[in-house]
Amino acid sequence: EVQLVNSGGGLVQPGGSLRLSCTASGFTFSDYYMDWVRQAPGKGLEWVGRIRNKANGQTTEYAASVKGRFTVSRDDSKSSLYLQMNSLKIEDTAVYFCARDNVVKAAAFDVWGQGTMVTV
């Protein structure tokens, strides 16, 4: 079964740091771009950032609201995606989802993690 499992959320003080993880199974993780999306309580979806696959340099892109504070990384040997969040602000409070970015098929997020709650 193709699956993404989010972990690492919790309560953190403003200015603090947190690292989220996303563990993949059921597909060849290293082939895919991966993204983070967040959703503040009662609000809509906000794209946070993307990391390309190794074949495309594992380069990253970020939303302006998190650039310079958040870092997306991956460890293909562990089929894992990470989001390092530094200098956290109250407005970063949200459920954070990882998503598989199926650029080979089309531009779309076709598999999602269950989300992990971050409260600042």
Place this chain on the structure above:
Amino acid sequence: AIQLTQSPSSLSASVGDRITITCRASQDIGSALAWYQQKPGTSPKLLMYDVSTLESGVPSRFSGSGSGTDFTLSISSLQPEDFATYYCQHFKNYPFTFGPGTNVEIK
């Protein structure tokens, strides 16, 4: 950044109704648009990509159309499991913004 607007922001409909949700982009995004469905407490589910290509397993009562700046998601005969919030998302350039969502409620 490209902005997406959706209308209506919410709608009430009955089982069996046909509904249409509109997504408008602030600039031309070609066909780089996807639609998602989200139910409370769950992660979003991909419905459609490239404007009108149905994701595997999604019922054929869902359809999409449009190009450039104006797009629609239609449900031909609303089923009880379709009551949810629907989001569009573009992939033209960064950031990959989402629309604000349309909440479809039971009348």
